[in-house]
């Protein structure tokens with residue numbers, strides 16, 4: 238087995254066991270105890286965060302069960318086996334959210350990003366149909382300032398033709414090239430037809446392996 242095949246297999250195994258929602262935090266003094274590696278999913282409302290968490294875990298309703306009204310401004314924690322947690326972050330760029338709520342989102346996110354020692358990477362989800370938008374810029378700034386490793390993940394790749402997808406990948410890579418904390422490789426995914434899910438699981442398996450090597 239080559240290294241990539243081995244990682245894909247490690248990723249499959251990582252997500253083959255138990256998965257479940259275990260914590261919601263709306264304030265920084267209310268985070269769960271640290272265990273294993275954390276990876277967080279950020280992105281605009283409707284970009285496909287919850288769908289991606291469900292596709293990764295192979296469970297259709299996992300993320301939605303925590304998505305009851307009033308919980309949408311919280312960090313939602315999902316346990317993947319014993320070594321990994323996925324954090325579904327509050328969406329941004331939703332017009333109906335007032336300025337006070339946006340500030341609260343920013344405060345919670347800033348505190349979490351800066352202070353979480355076992356946060357290995359933030360996956361910044363971008364809708365493949367639209368690409369990076371102005372509403373994503375403050376988040377890119379926040380991530381660069383916090384100096385937390387982040388990686389752009391295109392969602393809804395099924396909605397584009399192969400040529401369009403290649404163009405979107407190239408354009409997005411060029412846009413983040415000069416950003417300090419951005420991981421250069423972008424993964425195109427689709428929760429609908431499974432594109433990129435194995436690659437994203439493999440990426441997380443590598444993060445878990447890197448942490449346990451230390």
Ligand SMILES: Nc1nc2c(ncn2[C@@H]2O[C@H](COP(=O)(O)OP(=O)(O)O)[C@@H](O)[C@H]2O)c(=O)[nH]1
Nearest residue numbers: 281282283284285286287288393396427428429
């Ligand atoms: N075509 C397509 N639509 C998707 C995909 N993932 C999510 N969606 C749709 O996008 C909308 C928002 O998804 P959701 O996961 O709730 O987004 P969230 O607000 O970021 O959690 C829903 O209508 C989904 O059906 C995908 O991979 N392909």
Ligand SMILES: [Mg+2]
Nearest residue numbers: 286287288304
């Ligand atoms: Mg959601």
